[in-house]
Amino acid sequence: MSEQAAIEVKGLVKRFRREMLKRDYTTWKSLLLRPFQRRGPDDYLTVLDGVDLSMQPGRTLAIIGENGSGKSTLLKILAGIYKPDAGQISVRGRVSSLIELGAGFHPEFSGRENIYLNGTILGLSKKEIANRFDQIVEYAGLGQFIEAPVRTYSSGMYVRLGFSVAVNVDPDVLLVDEVLAVGDEAFAHKCEDKLNEFKRAGKTICLVSHDLGAVKKFADEVVWLDGGVVAARGDPARVIDAYRQVVAKREDEVGRKAASRNELPAADRWGEGEVEITAVRLLGEDGQAHSVFPSGGSMYVEMDYVFNQPVEAPVFGIGVKTSAGVLCYGCNTHVDKIDLGALPEQGTVRFEAQRLDLVPGTYLLDVAVTSPEGLDYDYLVQVASFAVRGGSGGDVGIYRPPHGWSLKPRGEKA
């Protein structure tokens, strides 16, 4: 490679002392009991464990990973805020970090005063700030509020002002931590425009984000951090896909563990309990309990019940809602005209959905057992939640019909 890398990281290791994490500071007790005690390897939590990175100037790199995977720590080390325990880092050029917007803002000061203060903190001279002042104010879109104390600002205005100063520092390397997630839609567009502007100007950008859509849009390259090591890096689409799959698998495992505990964590429950639902399970095609289902795949809901009083012809029902509470589908054995016959005192009723044609997202399940007249014996709200995954991931709504697209040129008869 002829060009020098803008960011070069080799064998980066960062540990935090565990004691420090448990308790923020040394206590007298620990100081008196073991003042000179040596710390063993157990006392440290390794947050980054041998990370290598190399970025050519003008490229945009995104770091993705679950919470606690070391993304922000890595960014802080690149910014020079944390010192690595081992490894080498070199960052070439003027660095501006969008890790904290509006650092050093004084609430009692006006927007104008804070622009000067924040700009100076970010390394601008007074003259440089004066030259960019109008640009900063205009970009922040604060109008006359620029003379008001920032404590009177809405959080959106505050962030806009901080962002506006930070991007006007004119950096060679820009470090961005989740700023795209704050602010309203219009601000998000502004951020996007600004990032694109930086890209065109040939700046090197390193961003941390959970917004995989944005990552796909901006990044030339993606690094996926998992437990402090680079799990994958390279082409955004490929790495993001691999990341999504692993996350879905983990969610599923967590859900399965919860399901196997056999509790009924309903958000609300009513009914006299003449017939009681004792367990609810979500099963996949393979007959195993799952909490993540592929869109278009099968899902089975099993309800274990027990009769506490003899009742005739109880009706079993289910309801699926979106996480926003919109009912997607509801149905019961009475509506479907299913005659369950004489029920044993204890047993399992199973609802079988052959195709779950839902848009990827999180859904909630209600189950109930009632009398044919609609008297609730046992009604459980949000007794389980499940996620639907799969597909291209960009479609919206609730219902996803099995579908395809075709083209018919004009004039041609079908």
Place this chain on the structure above:
Amino acid sequence: MRFTSHLKELAKNRALVWALTTRELKGRYRGSLFGFLWTFLNPLMLLGVYALVFSVYFRIRMDHYAVFMFTGLLPWVFFSQSLNEGAGAITEGGSLVTKVLFPLQILPAVKVLSNFVNYLLSLPILFAFFLVDGVGFHVTMLGFLIVAGVHLVFTYALTLILAAANVFLRDTRHIVGNLLTLWFFLTPILYPLAQVPDAFRPLVYLNPAAVLTLAYHDVFFWGRWPAWGPLGAVAALSLILLFIAVVIFENHKEYFAEKI
């Protein structure tokens, strides 16, 4: 070398130091009715309290006692406020410590400097009392520049150590607050040196704050040049202390962001 680079960094970032100092000074009373006027009202009221207690109630028999006491009290306020606020400079630095790359010695430096500027701003009030009380002005007042210079170095050195120590042991601040009260009464601010029993008088010279206070008294109140010997010793001590403080601070500052 760490010592020189520490000071060079401060000098290089003087615009930032100044911006944060004005933020500190202006921000302190911003939003209050009297605003910046408090910078002058506070020392006036302080003087009123002490003058009432010690000239009216306690009846210390000394000519121009109020002016005398005020001469020593103002630099002490600078010193103790710097230490009190400076000890928390890093721990309360917030996002400047944890989220931005920032020469961290600026934070304690700003606390010291803002209190020093406050002290300078209260000097006109002191001079007004000199006029009113008819104490008069002396050419030795120029010696103030030297005394204040030494005092500034001494204060900054202590503040640096405390700011760093407080990151690792949060009790530091509270200990400092109490020790300062003791230190205040051990320093001849409210009483002239003549009130100290002869046997203890040499001990007073072991207290750098006492030497500085006496020097302030000399140049302002007594109209004589300070005792150069003790002052020189304090100056030397301050420089050694500054060296130690910088080494301690620089050796630990990379952990500040993690510890907060």
